Amino acid sequence: MYNVFLFADRLMNQTMKTEGGSDTAKRHAGERAADAVEDGTVVGLGTGSTAAYAIEAIGQAVADGLDVRAIPTSFQSRQLALEYDIPLTTLDAVDGVDLAIDGADQVVDDPESAAHGALIKGGGGAHAREKLVDAAADRFLVVADPSKLTTDLDRSVPLEVLPDAHTVVAERVRELDGEPTLRDAEHKDGPVVTDNGNLLLDCEFGAVADPDALATALASIPGVVEHGLFVGLADETYVGTADGVDVRTY
Numbered sequence: 001m002y003n004v005f006l007f008a009d010r011l012m013n014q015t016m017k018t019e020g021g022s023d024t025a026k027r028h029a030g031e032r033a034a035d036a037v038e039d040g041t042v043v044g045l046g047t048g049s050t051a052a053y054a055i056e057a058i059g060q061a062v063a064d065g066l067d068v069r070a071i072p073t074s075f076q077s078r079q080l081a082l083e084y085d086i087p088l089t090t091l092d093a094v095d096g097v098d099l100a101i102d103g104a105d106q107v108v109d110d111p112e113s114a115a116h117g118a119l120i121k122g123g124g125g126a127h128a129r130e131k132l133v134d135a136a137a138d139r140f141l142v143v144a145d146p147s148k149l150t151t152d153l154d155r156s157v158p159l160e161v162l163p164d165a166h167t168v169v170a171e172r173v174r175e176l177d178g179e180p181t182l183r184d185a186e187h188k189d190g191p192v193v194t195d196n197g198n199l200l201l202d203c204e205f206g207a208v209a210d211p212d213a214l215a216t217a218l219a220s221i222p223g224v225v226e227h228g229l230f231v232g233l234a235d236e237t238y239v240g241t242a243d244g245v246d247v248r249t250y
């Protein structure tokens, strides 16, 4: 019972950090994604309030006998997995990742667009480890509520940067016509420090016309550990609704 209250408290804190989006829709997406986890597999556990619903459902399946090994993508998802007694492993201890389930801040939902299925992630500052695990997975399943769907990626793009590099990276972002802001912590003086000990620059580019080109440009800046553009990585998006789930396949 204690664990259930702890989960609810954590989830509420996560949810308060998100802009909009219905909890029912998120729960539907997360629970349906958890149904895709097969016995005897390795699963990547994403970060955020929507992925947390998937972790909760996987935990319930584990309690009912499901045999999985999970790779968390953040301190938060590791803590949730521990609370639910989900067996954990690491990327270097497995032959591969069968399935990764992760949330997103924006998902391009336009079959006519070359960027259909491209994502912005990193609202929770976990995108470096998320990309590592999501990209390693045979199948990467995004969980989202309808507020995340967009025709253009126009939210700020998070960059995880080495602490010493934040001013020089910020200058290079300005040269790409972006406006970088060092992400400040809410409950500590100074900046957010990631799970990897780095800093975050949230970079406004307006509507990103060519996510692939911007991803390449950002990845080439020395000092950038990882950017939050996930292009060509997602295999499916489960969009939770009030009544169920709509599936996009790429």
Ligand SMILES: O=C(CO)[C@H](O)[C@H](O)COP(=O)(O)O
Pocket: 014, 015, 018, 046, 047, 048, 049, 050, 051, 102, 103, 104, 105, 120, 121, 122, 123, 124, 125, 126, 127, 130
């Ligand atoms: O990328 C992420 C964390 O780095 C999250 O997956 C993203 O921010 C979505 O979170 P939520 O499901 O809480 O809206």
